[in-house]
Amino acid sequence: MLNRRAFLSGSMAFLAIAGCRSSQRDIVVGSKNFTEQLILGELFAQMLERYCRAPVDRRFYLAGTYICQQAILAGRIDVYPEYTGTALAAVLKQKAAGDASQVYEDVKRDYRQKFNLDVMPPLGFNNSFAMVMRGEDARRLGLTKLSQLAPQAPHMRLGVGYEFLERQDGYQGLVRTYDLKFKEAPRVMDLGLLYRALQTHSVDIVAGSNTDGLIAALALVVLEDDRHYFPPYDAVPIVRPGLFRRFPVARMALEQLAGHITAEEMRNMNYAVDGDKRDAAAVAREFLEQKNLLSR
Secondary structure (H helix, E strand, O other): OHHHHHHHHHHHHHHHHHOOOOOOOOEEEEOOOOHHHHHHHHHHHHHHHHHHOOOEEEEOOOOOHHHHHHHHHOOOOOEEEEEHHHHHHHHOOOOOOOOHHHHHHHHHHHHHHHHOOEEOOOOOOEOOEEEEEEHHHHHHHOOOEHHHOOOOHHHOOEEEOOHHHOOOOOHHHHHHHHOOOOOOOOEEOOHHHHHHHHHOOOOOEEEEEOOOOHHHHOOEEEEEOOOOOOOOOEEEEEEOHHHHHHOOOHHHHHHOOOOOOOHHHHHHHHHHHHOOOOOHHHHHHHHHHHOOOOOO
16 A cells, blocks of 8 residues: 555656656546537547546536536536536526626636636637527517517517526526516427427527527527626636646646637537537547647
């Protein structure tokens, strides 16, 4: 036992200098249960594999925010993709008080103080909630903004993901802000089914995401949040600091992604998986190679 401890101590000292492979457990990357999270999880995993030269376990499809938060606090995952507005409203239970940079700084500070978690720099795109309609319906009704929706809402059915009903930045605040009364209670479904429900006319409007690849592909329309109800949702990696102690070079790996993904690029990757049915790992690798981020 003493010899093993000495070996581990020496290994950690070497890692602090060289940033090479740790003798401790593998790196574990998590994600929520929708396409964009799967792609971002793959981007994280592939960067960490290349920089840390260590095995990376992928624990994707971890349901929603609450499950991912509990998993990282319990040490079952080391890193997962999150959004600043989600962290602020759904986890910290706070309202946005400032622009995107202020929201990021608030989340970064509070995650460190409350949870001992690191919030890494934003990846470059804002994935806000988006209220999405069929294009032909929006044009027929003359709808371009959420403030125009109230007279039509009593005739419309709303589809939402599981979290949207309960979140501080979700359904209740939305209907209060825009004085909306829909035809019936929201239909709750898996996020991957929202646009299919629009296509089949099972619902008339859904709470999707700004970077969903199927919005343009299906000629859908996003209604402008002209009263600025939704806070900024900059995509960021959430990391257990222990990852950086075990693999110091992991910080560099994740920082290389900062500011490198535009909203258009994220939409294109999402569509490649959802629309073209391509493998998420291959889409992520292609993106990293195009950006020369795997050249280390």
